[in-house]
Amino acid sequence: MSRPKARPVKRIAFAVAGAGAIAACVSMVLATSATAATTLGASAAEKGRYFGAAVAANKLSDTAYTTILNREFNSVTPENEMKIDATEPNQNQFNYTNADRIVSHARSRGMQVRGHTLAWHSQQPGWMQNMSGSALRSAMLNHVTQVTTHFRGQVVAWDVVNEAFADGSSGARRDSNLQRTGNDWIEAAFRAARAADPNAKLCYNDYNTDDWTHAKTQAVYNMVRDFKSRGVPIDCVGLQSHFNSGSPYPSNYRTTLSNFAALGVDVQITELDIEGSGTTQANTYRNVVNDCLAVARCNGITVWGIRDTDSWRASGTPLLFDGSGNKKPAYEAVLSALNTGNPTTPPPTTPGNTTPPPTTPPPTTPPPGGAGCSATVSVNQWTGGFVATVRVTAGSSTLTGWTVSLTLPGGATITNAWNANRSGNSGAVSFTNVSYNGSVAAGQSTEFGFQANGTGSGLTPTCTAR
Numbered sequence: 001m002s003r004p005k006a007r008p009v010k011r012i013a014f015a016v017a018g019a020g021a022i023a024a025c026v027s028m029v030l031a032t033s034a035t036a037a038t039t040l041g042a043s044a045a046e047k048g049r050y051f052g053a054a055v056a057a058n059k060l061s062d063t064a065y066t067t068i069l070n071r072e073f074n075s076v077t078p079e080n081e082m083k084i085d086a087t088e089p090n091q092n093q094f095n096y097t098n099a100d101r102i103v104s105h106a107r108s109r110g111m112q113v114r115g116h117t118l119a120w121h122s123q124q125p126g127w128m129q130n131m132s133g134s135a136l137r138s139a140m141l142n143h144v145t146q147v148t149t150h151f152r153g154q155v156v157a158w159d160v161v162n163e164a165f166a167d168g169s170s171g172a173r174r175d176s177n178l179q180r181t182g183n184d185w186i187e188a189a190f191r192a193a194r195a196a197d198p199n200a201k202l203c204y205n206d207y208n209t210d211d212w213t214h215a216k217t218q219a220v221y222n223m224v225r226d227f228k229s230r231g232v233p234i235d236c237v238g239l240q241s242h243f244n245s246g247s248p249y250p251s252n253y254r255t256t257l258s259n260f261a262a263l264g265v266d267v268q269i270t271e272l273d274i275e276g277s278g279t280t281q282a283n284t285y286r287n288v289v290n291d292c293l294a295v296a297r298c299n300g301i302t303v304w305g306i307r308d309t310d311s312w313r314a315s316g317t318p319l320l321f322d323g324s325g326n327k328k329p330a331y332e333a334v335l336s337a338l339n340t341g342n343p344t345t346p347p348p349t350t351p352g353n354t355t356p357p358p359t360t361p362p363p364t365t366p367p368p369g370g371a372g373c374s375a376t377v378s379v380n381q382w383t384g385g386f387v388a389t390v391r392v393t394a395g396s397s398t399l400t401g402w403t404v405s406l407t408l409p410g411g412a413t414i415t416n417a418w419n420a421n422r423s424g425n426s427g428a429v430s431f432t433n434v435s436y437n438g439s440v441a442a443g444q445s446t447e448f449g450f451q452a453n454g455t456g457s458g459l460t461p462t463c464t465a466r
């Protein structure tokens with residue numbers, strides 16, 4: 001075989017240059033790995049932050065699960081075990097068995113615990129769903145006091161109140177039995193929590209509050225600003241940050257984080273999951289981490305589960321580990337963002353910020369024509385499931401009871417509902433008011449909701465007065 005003479009020389013030259021490049025890379029990798037943390041928790045800790053996961057008590061016996069949990073995370077949020085139905089299944093009978101298991105697993109391994117959640121319209125035990133007025137207010141405050149007292153010294157931050165604002169453009173509070181005890185129910189819950197555990201950070205937590213321009217984000221911001229100005233004890237705001245195609249990561253996310261922080265509260269990303277896969281998903285995770293690192297008071301991130309198969313939205317593969325426990329590209333993106341990011345150092349919490357309260361006009365809903373009632377629905381869809389929020393509006397007369405009927409598309413199945421009694425879970429279903437929301441004054445509204453598997457397109461609810 002005849003070759004031009006110069007060719008082998010060229011090859012050698014390339015080979016030498018290539019080897020030089022490889023050597024340079026190796027030395028860079030070595031230099032980095034000498035200092036870079038190799039787990040999420042350790043890397044976040046170097047940036048003065050925590051990196052946590054939602055944990056389910058019934059998975060603590062799964063060693064594949066606990067291996068990742070124990071290796072990677074330095075904060076834990078019980079996914080369901082501290083909710084009202086779990087901790088107070090019967091009025092004044094408290095059950096902390098599963099929550100205590102998670103707390104002890106976490107604390108014995110040096111992880112901190114976030115408490116979730118003390119006052120919420122959803123996952124109320126039956127006895128509480130049936131209560132209203134001052135009896136419910138007292139029961140709610142008793143619950144807050146008992147649970148925070150039990151976990152005093154063990155929980156660093158509480159989601160005192162969860163999801164108290166309505167979706168959509170109203171900027172209004174979500175209607176619920178708790179809201180109907182009076183608009184001050186949220187601040188009353190915060191004061192009770194502070195009295196029982198003065199050292200825990202007290203957070204307000206919600207979803208769809210990531211986009212700075214959204215009415216719900218503005219409404220929560222205004223409430224926090226008002227609380228700070230009136231001395232209501234609030235220390236942090238939790239942004240759940242469940243991202244998917246219907247509710248995508250917004251380009252102004254960093255603005256939202258920094259505007260909340262500027263009110264004098266910590267900001268925590270409390271339930272992060274991002275539907276998708278591969279590079280696209282990894283890039284969004286990277287953006288979220290970089291946004292948090294850029295805001296001094298964004299002091300921690302919690303992902304809502306460990307492996308994709310542990311997720312409440314498993315079919316959207318929204319987490320950092322696949323079902324076999326392998327690290328996904330999203331994991332590598334998060335770790336590298338934590339390691340290479342240039343954070344603003346979080347300052348200590350200083351209470352007593354005095355920003356003047358905002359002025360927000362009350363929302364108005366035009367009454368539908370005629371007696372009877374009308375119903376509208378908004379759907380928050382993700383891959384494999386959705387949450388529907390149904391608004392019932394009274395016509396020209398006061399309602400004393402209502403029924404809403406709708407037909408679910410094929411394959412859709414309701415898994416749970418709140419603020420209504422439900423009949424049926426697929427096909428034609430109907431909902432009637434519960435004790436506290438049957439009475440609706442002319443032109444006024446109430447809301448109920450349900451979660452379902454499948455697709456919630458084309459829902460057309462009809463309302464009849466009873």
Ligand code: 9MR
Pocket residue numbers: 079080122123162207240271312
């Ligand atoms: O992940 C939780 C799931 O296991 C429960 O079935 C569901 C019931 O409401 O709650 C999920 O967690 C929710 C959290 O408590 C509040 N924000 C939304 C979360 C996802 O639905």
